[in-house]
Amino acid sequence: MQTSPHPSPRRALPALVTAALLACLLSLAGGSPARAAAGDGSVSDPNIAYVGRWDTSSGTAAVPHWTGAYLQTDFTGTTVKVRARNAVNFYASIDGGPDVFHAGVRGTVNLTPRPLSPGTHTLRLSYRSGDTVFQGLVLDSGARTVAAGAPTGLVEFVGDSITAGALTDRLALDSYAWKTGERLGMRHTQIARSGYCLVAQTGCTGLSGQFFKTASTGGAAWDFSRYRADAVVINLGTNDIGHGVSGAAFQSAYTAFLRDVRAKYPTAHLFAVQTLKKRYVTETRAAVSARNSAGDARVHYVDTSGWLTDGTDYEDGNGHPNEAGHTKFAERLAPVVRARLGSGATVKAAAPGQPGDPSIKFVGRWDTTSSATAYTPYWAGAYYRVGFTGRTVKLKQRGTIDLWARIDNGPVTFYDDVKGTVNLTPSALSSGAHTLQVNYQVVAGSYKGDAVFQGLVLDSGATTFAPSAPAKLVEFVGDSITVGTTSSQNARTAYGWLIGERLGVEHTQIAQGGACLVAAPDGCVGLERQFTKLNPNAATPDWNFSRYRADAVVINLGTNDVGHGVSSAQFQSAYSSLLRKVRAAYPQAWIFALETFRGRYVPQTEAAVKAAVAGGDARVSFVDTTGWLGSGDLTDSVHPNDRGHRVIADRLAPVIAARIGA
Template sequence: MQTTPHRTPSRHARRSAAALITAALIACLLSWAGGSPAQAAPGDGSVSDPNITYVGRWDTGTGTAAVPGWTGAYLQTAFTGTTVKVKARDAVNLYVSIDGGSDVFYAGVRGTVNLTPRPLSPGTHTLRISYRSGDTVFQGLVLDSGARTVSANTPSQLVEFVGDSITAGALTDRLALDSYAWKTGEQLGMRHTQIARSGYCLVARSGCTGLSTQFFKTSSTGNQDWDFSRYRANAVVVNLGTNDIGHGVTGAAFQSAYTALLRDIRAKYPNAHLFAVQTLKKRYVTETKAAVGARTNSGDSKVHYVDTTGWLTDGTDYEDGNGHPNEAGHTKFANRLSPVISARLAGTATNSARAAAPGQPGDPNIKFVGRWDTQSSATAYTPYWAGAYYRTGFTGRTVKLKQRGTIDFWARIDNGPVKFYDDVKGTVNLTPSPLAAGNHTLQVNYQVVAGSYRGDAIFQGLVLDSGATTFAPSAPGKLIEFVGDSITVGTTSSQNARTAYGWLIGERLGTEHTQIAQGGACLVAAADGCVGLEQQFGKLNPNAATPAWNFSRYQANAVVINLGTNDVGHGVSSTQFQSAYSSLLRKVRAAYPQAWIFALETFRGRYVPQTEAAVRAAVSGGDSRVSFVDTTGWLGSGDLTDSVHPNDKGHRVIADRLAPIISARIGS
């Protein structure tokens, strides 16, 4: 074992001082030039905090107040600490969900409103706020001292609903939150918007605003054009015509306006599926079908007519005689509409995904994170490297996992406690106590197959209740990849990959995360058999030369490299190491053109000058998104299980130090 090289404190002091001066100069220059430091700092909870996601059409132009323009708009974020407050300008009615819980109604509140009268447990929490009525103006959040927001796990797909009072949820207890539109979006696990208002028509008439033109505006009243670059819809559902008949709109005028609206929506959302819904009162049915047919005949294959005949029952599913569903009616509507949308969106996936039954390999609603072999077998998916996992949503009350051979794995349902399954195989019941009926989420990751542990890490599908299905879960918009050896794997920590610093950082920052790491790996492939990650980084399997990994499967926003601890014991020279490190940086950049790359100083201080030199060479060569991370002093003897591997506390210490460095660069 080689003794860790001694480095004088003065060198690190000089380096830290220089880094602080450089950071200050950069901040000043960017502020003078109008760059990001002039904006809100990520994590401060202000209106322009980039960790707050606004879903729907919000006017955020002032920077100090965010105003939703249509019904059903909401905002999402995550935050640390134990309390959170929202600032309201004047009296407002709003709904608040924390940590995915039920929406709590706040009636007529104003000023700084405490959303956690009973403090939460310390940690990271999620927050969603939607406005009902009153002075619907968001002015920011107030957090605990030292707390901050983090990016929430918002779904990548969005469905937009265009309609009148029915789409707005009129006459229900919670309005937009009880509408079929909100319920459908939630069932699909997608972001959702409601471009809808009571009394609106398709065709503009005296006393009736026409959505054929108002759809393209920021708010339900006013003439400001909406900036469609703010978001892109994957699906648009149009439910219009109920009110037009009372304002004398002829069939010809309706059909012409409907055809034009579909055409104009297509111009804004080139790849979205458009659904023209038959109104519940069956008004303008022939004209709606004809408008869809006109678009289909023009070559638009992603426009669909939805026949709602028989979806709701008169006298049971309505609040009144004017076509307004009650809460149960809206739920029935959503239950019928969700699979129609899901089937079309799934149709853009691969043939194997289209053919897969819910819960089986190939089901597009199952999100596989990391490097999984999904090509060798249509019935069994294999994860490679450490820290791979999958996540899905499912309906019903029970779920079971089909395992081919004996394996250890961890499962988590509805963000509850993580449960360890030891040496199980066959059909494993994950819900011995049935859940409440409704929508649920599941995340599973397998024990790392390496060294003496040879479990059968093969996914063969889920077993759901009769009539149950899957849905796409909420998915973070960013991904961090961690490249390393047994330290990055989490060897000797209590749950291996789950308790390793990479997993912890990904969860803390609200991102997807991968651990392209193997115990005993080197940077440089050694003649005595040490796996060299400079070569294997681009492979599906760390222990096979082929096949190459398909980097189009995902793109990382950040890559953290922690290599060099093992190379010393395999005779790798300084020159070899530096050359290989430069080569790895080039390969990572080619794979992820926009990622920020962090080169960590190994915790034992090995090959530090060579790692720094490789980073300097990359920067000098024009790659400005590469950083060296000085880890001196991060770990003490109490943070290690031996002289090399961090224990659980040590991994938390690393996460505490490294997460803010990554977040500052990628904004999570």
């Protein structure tokens, strides 16, 4: 985001003189001071929190400077609108939901074309480009803003185009800086701009000086009393080398910059990040050492070697990560920052039962980094498990969804089309410790439920705890059969879920209805490609396989490929590729390649398994499923019914158990 510089207000008169003069003028005019009422949604409403470097001096228009600045507030009512002066592009997130892009809008922009349920909601607004001027909110009659429960901690990121998220789809929102801040549950700022250096040179603005200014251009000094950073992450040096900055000049400037940042943030931890292209590494280390030797123990060097992979994690050859690369960067950086801030720092830990609570175990592929307040499960069969105290538990749901909940290993209860605060204990439990497991209806086809976890509501004084969990995990990869389509509870009554429960292991279903092995030109999702992704329907980001390790992987693919023109040779090649990807993800897992229940591509599946074994992978097995299912086990000619899934589980569970000892 780039905005034209806005001059700072003229030097104020002494406060007492100003107040007296204003009172006198108002008395003559017969009026009273015009000031924003808390809750009115105006620019100066104290319930609106501005994060980043904003010029709010006019009282009627707030202008964000640098990239990644945002505002947030809570509000009551069922609708919210934002006033835009001229055409602008921005993102808005309501109730922790996705950041919805509003392109080229102006005037009064309706952020809730579908009214919300009555109650209190959250709003976050971040500008991308255009006339980036916030002129206030329009609320329902009688509604008001409410101060947002924002984290107290703040992390500031200083850098160039990489920190700004250049070349990604959403720029600042896709950057490692934004993702790291969200992952830490902290407020975050990005004092970054494309092409900037550390050392000022002809044609390259130096952040060693511009960092201390209100805007990315111009000379107005920033008022550092507006906020205090708890951590500052500096990622500079990538561009300096192209502008003739010597090693000595860089080291001297970096050392001085660290000193000057320390003067503004006396207690912050400062992190000097090794640039991804490994430029000025020795000089950056030396600058950190110099500050440490001067007695500043809160300055740290961050070695990023091996964090990203060439060819897969970059948009270009100039060191700009793609969305997946930024996600990987954030996943490596966040623990480094968190370790230094420690439990006693100002980072606000997730409250019991809220997203980020370490006592909640999320099984499957959940997006836990895009938002600190809303976790989204992808693929089928994802679930979470948590222990809690007290007598009641409620689930906070953003939008309408079908879900299943099980308390204390009791019966599974189905909740149909629920939203808001869902009471899972209409009859109070006995006092003590309890367990809860929840999974959502598979969002696919015509069913578009809002499968988003926003937290639990517990009794006053109650808390959560980590329940005992299985040590092993089995992953099932497939199409609608593995999803459990046409069975009574979808993923819950599919053979994968049944086997996992029977063997006493964690289980995931990396499956989607209609999926192929090979990505087809007509749009059939190819799991050979999508197996490595967080989302079955998105090219990025990649899934972080360090989140869990599978002890066994069951592949059941090929049923749909024949209807999409996939040749035998294509299928065999893709199957071999998938086996390699699974092995790379899970080096010790047993891999089971199932013969499809309709007997499609059987020779090719067997050949891919034999090739893997011949290549030295002895932990791959072909599973002959001939005769497993009869006509009474199917709801149609393809999909097993509940009995059919139980039959598959009866036959397959012992095969898996024999290999992994479950």
